Amino acid sequence: MDPTKGVVTYGFHGMADSENVLLQSMIERISRRLPAPVARVPARDAQLVFFDDAAPRPDGITGRLVRVVRDMDAQRFSGGLRMPPHVTDLLDIFAEFVEQETYAETGCGVMKSLVRSLHDLFQAGGAPHALVDGDGAGLILYPADRQFSWSGPDDERLLPEWFQSHRLRGLDLRPWAASTNQQHRKRRGIEPVFWHMGLAHARCGLLPWVGRDDALKMRAWPYLAGQGPAGAIRLATALRARPQNVAALADAARVPEAEAVAFANAALLCGFVVPAIPTETYAERGEANTRGADPGPVDATRWPRLLGAIRSALGISA
Amino acid sequence: MSGELKLLFAGAMGAGKTTAIRAISEIAPITTEATNGDFTECDKEETTVAMDYGEITLPTGEKLRLYGTPGQARFGFMWPILAAGALGVVILIDNSRPDPLADLELYIDAFRALADAGAVIVGVGHMESCPRPSLEAYAERLAALDVVVPVMPADARRHSDVVGMLEILLQQIEATWAYDEVMGGVSACGLMGANS
Ligand SMILES: Nc1nc2c(ncn2[C@@H]2O[C@H](COP(=O)(O)OP(=O)(O)OP(=O)(O)O)[C@@H](O)[C@H]2O)c(=O)[nH]1
Ligand SMILES: [Mg+2]
Numbered sequence: 001m002d003p004t005k006g007v008v009t010y011g012f013h014g015m016a017d018s019e020n021v022l023l024q025s026m027i028e029r030i031s032r033r034l035p036a037p038v039a040r041v042p043a044r045d046a047q048l049v050f051f052d053d054a055a056p057r058p059d060g061i062t063g064r065l066v067r068v069v070r071d072m073d074a075q076r077f078s079g080g081l082r083m084p085p086h087v088t089d090l091l092d093i094f095a096e097f098v099e100q101e102t103y104a105e106t107g108c109g110v111m112k113s114l115v116r117s118l119h120d121l122f123q124a125g126g127a128p129h130a131l132v133d134g135d136g137a138g139l140i141l142y143p144a145d146r147q148f149s150w151s152g153p154d155d156e157r158l159l160p161e162w163f164q165s166h167r168l169r170g171l172d173l174r175p176w177a178a179s180t181n182q183q184h185r186k187r188r189g190i191e192p193v194f195w196h197m198g199l200a201h202a203r204c205g206l207l208p209w210v211g212r213d214d215a216l217k218m219r220a221w222p223y224l225a226g227q228g229p230a231g232a233i234r235l236a237t238a239l240r241a242r243p244q245n246v247a248a249l250a251d252a253a254r255v256p257e258a259e260a261v262a263f264a265n266a267a268l269l270c271g272f273v274v275p276a277i278p279t280e281t282y283a284e285r286g287e288a289n290t291r292g293a294d295p296g297p298v299d300a301t302r303w304p305r306l307l308g309a310i311r312s313a314l315g316i317s318a
Numbered sequence: 319m320s321g322e323l324k325l326l327f328a329g330a331m332g333a334g335k336t337t338a339i340r341a342i343s344e345i346a347p348i349t350t351e352a353t354n355g356d357f358t359e360c361d362k363e364e365t366t367v368a369m370d371y372g373e374i375t376l377p378t379g380e381k382l383r384l385y386g387t388p389g390q391a392r393f394g395f396m397w398p399i400l401a402a403g404a405l406g407v408v409i410l411i412d413n414s415r416p417d418p419l420a421d422l423e424l425y426i427d428a429f430r431a432l433a434d435a436g437a438v439i440v441g442v443g444h445m446e447s448c449p450r451p452s453l454e455a456y457a458e459r460l461a462a463l464d465v466v467v468p469v470m471p472a473d474a475r476r477h478s479d480v481v482g483m484l485e486i487l488l489q490q491i492e493a494t495w496a497y498d499e500v501m502g503g504v505s506a507c508g509l510m511g512a513n514s
Contacts, residue, residue, distance in 0.1 A: 241493035
């Protein structure tokens with residue numbers, strides 16, 4: 001949101017003029033229910049850009065992209081707009097945008113510095129620390145062993161909560177001296193903590209030390225993918241097949257970019273994914289595939305149909 | 319080139335290969351169970367001495383053949399024969415065995431070409447009673463072998479677990495296929511090999 005004016009600007013890219021007019025009039029009709037005043041501007045200057053899923057990814061646009069999805073059966077998903085347009089999608093898209101912008105102005109500073117400190121602490125394998133919230137509940141971190149334990153009763157369900165905005169400000173990271181009565185806490189691998197921290201960081205974009213154009217590569221299977229985001233398995237399979245940056249990854253897995261960012265953050269923090277060194281990206285995978293030079297039973301043109309047939313025989317929806 | 323469509327189920331004795339094939343095959347699986355004469359490897363009463371075989375008919379009328387490789391290591395010579403031309407391999411690990419990570423290495427090694435080509439998934443069974451090694455340990459061991467293969471808990475007795483593994487396996491094969499498309503014909507001779 002432009003803080004000086006408090007207006008959210010939006011624009012269109014790659015869509016038919018008639019659709020632009022239709023959408024604009026819908027947005028104007030619901031404007032009173034939107035969380036902020038809105039104004040249509042050229043796509044280049046807009047904060048929110050509705051763009052046709054089929055059109056090439058637009059260049060020179062800095063605003064947030066909202067895909068227009070033309071699949072009658074599409075479910076409402078974060079960041080997308082189904083055509084013909086649904087009023088609820090539009091309301092959600094603007095509300096989410098305003099919420100995230102507000103959060104970016106306040107919560108992201110705290111989030112970024114917390115992620116940075118925890119990452120550095122574990123890289124250095126330093127002494128145990130406690131991460132404590134305002135109520136004194138906390139996690140005890142053992143960087144040298146890449147482990148953590150709960151300082152209170154174990155509660156796995158709290159992890160997703162831990163890095164939510166309302167708690168962030170109260171979180172405090174401090175050195176922790178083991179007291180004898182706490183020696184016997186059940187320790188577990190740090191990965192679930194990092195996974196949820198990475199997901200939460202998606203509201204603030206990619207991790208501070210990772211660039212949007214950096215190619216990422218999978219190092220180990222992200223077995224925590226079941227804990228979110230929704231498209232995590234698809235993202236993991238797409239990245240396993242080919243090192244690529246988050247935008248390309250989102251395209252390959254057919255998920256909104258925000259989901260790819262969440263997945264990348266979580267997997268990077270856990271070490272499942274690492275930045276790819278440019279020389280090893282495409283050439284290496286090509287070579288790896290050649291090593292599997294066991295000719296398959298199918299020729300290329302039959303492949304998609306065949307996978308569809310197997311899925312349907314097993315009762316799997318694609 | 320036979321052109322048969324087949325999926326393989328591999329894993330140590332008692333890992334659940336026969337059970338997994340039974341869960342999804344539409345014909346009663348043809349097994350060659352026999353009394354186990356190989357008590358040195360495992361004290362299981364019945365074991366599959368040659369292999370399991372099941373089938374699924376696709377909507378196209380084609381048959382997808384399901385092969386369970388014999389678990390006893392002395393039948394290892396059959397693995398590459400069965401793997402030739404396979405769409406993919408499900409490696410089942412029994413977490414209650416003495417050294418499940420060593421089992422993992424053995425099977426990844428045997429099916430390395432398919433693993434590199436994205437056509438392998440690892441399902442870890444008996445995790446309810448033996449949670450260690452953890453999935454993290456599996457992912458790390460695989461990373462140490464310089465291969466990325468999906469690994470998930472899977473109880474071969476549960477139809478949904480078996481289908482869940484195949485779902486991820488198919489996604490992987492599809493993602494590799496999409497990648498090979500991008501790479502173009504020459505280098506793309508992994509799964510999609512220029513077989514004519
Ligand atoms: N508790 C438990 N039992 C399982 C699991 N998976 C398989 N089983 C059981 O383990 C036993 C062995 O399974 P089989 O399917 O015969 O194993 P196999 O891989 O065919 O073994 P071989 O033919 O000897 O190589 C069966 O009784 C299964 O029901 C699991 O995840 N948990
Ligand atoms: Mg058997």
